[in-house]
Amino acid sequence: DTAVSQTPKYLVTQMGNDKSIKCEQNLGHDTMYWYKQDSKKFLKIMFSYNNKELIINETVPNRFSPKSPDKAHLNLHINSLELGDSAVYFCASSQGGGQWNTEAFFGQGTRLTVV
Amino acid sequence: AQTVTQSQPEMSVQEAETVTLSCTYDTSENNYYLFWYKQPPSRQMILVIRQEAYKQQNATENRFSVNFQKAAKSFSLKISDSQLGDTAMYFCAFMKPGTYKYIFGTGTRLKVLA
Numbered sequence A: 001d002t003a004v005s006q007t008p009k010y011l012v013t014q015m016g017n018d019k020s021i022k023c024e025q026n027l028g029h030d031t032m033y034w035y036k037q038d039s040k041k042f043l044k045i046m047f048s049y050n051n052k053e054l055i056i057n058e059t060v061p062n063r064f065s066p067k068s069p070d071k072a073h074l075n076l077h078i079n080s081l082e083l084g085d086s087a088v089y090f091c092a093s094s095q096g097g098g099q100w101n102t103e104a105f106f107g108q109g110t111r112l113t114v115v
Numbered sequence B: 001a002q003t004v005t006q007s008q009p010e011m012s013v014q015e016a017e018t019v020t021l022s023c024t025y026d027t028s029e030n031n032y033y034l035f036w037y038k039q040p041p042s043r044q045m046i047l048v049i050r051q052e053a054y055k056q057q058n059a060t061e062n063r064f065s066v067n068f069q070k071a072a073k074s075f076s077l078k079i080s081d082s083q084l085g086d087t088a089m090y091f092c093a094f095m096k097p098g099t100y101k102y103i104f105g106t107g108t109r110l111k112v113l114a
Helices: none
Strands: A004-007 A010-013 A019-025 A031-037 A043-050 A053-057 A064-070 A073-078 A087-094 A110-114 B003-005 B010-014 B019-021 B024-026 B033-039 B046-052 B064-069 B074-079 B088-095 B102-104 B108-113
Touching (some): A019 A110, A053 A064, B010 B019, B046 B074, B074 B088
16 A cells, blocks of 8 residues: 555646646655655755644745645645646655654655646 | 755765765754655655664664764765665755754765676
8 A cells, every 4th residue: 555645647738737736645644745856856845734734835836735635635736837847746744743753755756747 | 944965966886885875964953853765766755764863873774874973964874785776866854853844965866887
């Protein structure tokens, strides 16, 4: 059973379209994340949620809107896609947030290509 | 703000040899976590090893071990008996408890040669 699963794995779409990426974790973790990996492989935090509450929004454009319907799910909706949004998007989860933390467990990534 | 630096963009090692990947970080915190992640061509991010800053003993996982130097803010990864399957990008990451984010270095691309 996959611990952190995100769909789709690949997404090719035209500029201006709206798309969503879904993420689910079955680890019972209370914190979930979205990371963006650019073409140079740099991983940057976009959002983090703890118990469905937004904790971090790392200066991400308003076109990106995360939604966490429950602790096990964190979806990412992107409006008006731009060429610069092309990247690999990773969902991750972890347990903790106070004085202790597990490592982050990652999904397999979604490669988004905007044409 | 915390930063993580990996100064070796690319490295190569012969199969069965040992290689060390470097990582330094900058923080004023005393309590934090450090991690090494592996990203093979499949794109999956896989945890290799983790270290809690309060632990003086260096973490080891089979062929993987770290040299954690807290005062020097250094966290290097040693891979012994390198295997072809170790070919991947390796990322060093830092996490301060309570911040809800993992900060990654820019990665080291490791190639194991047959």
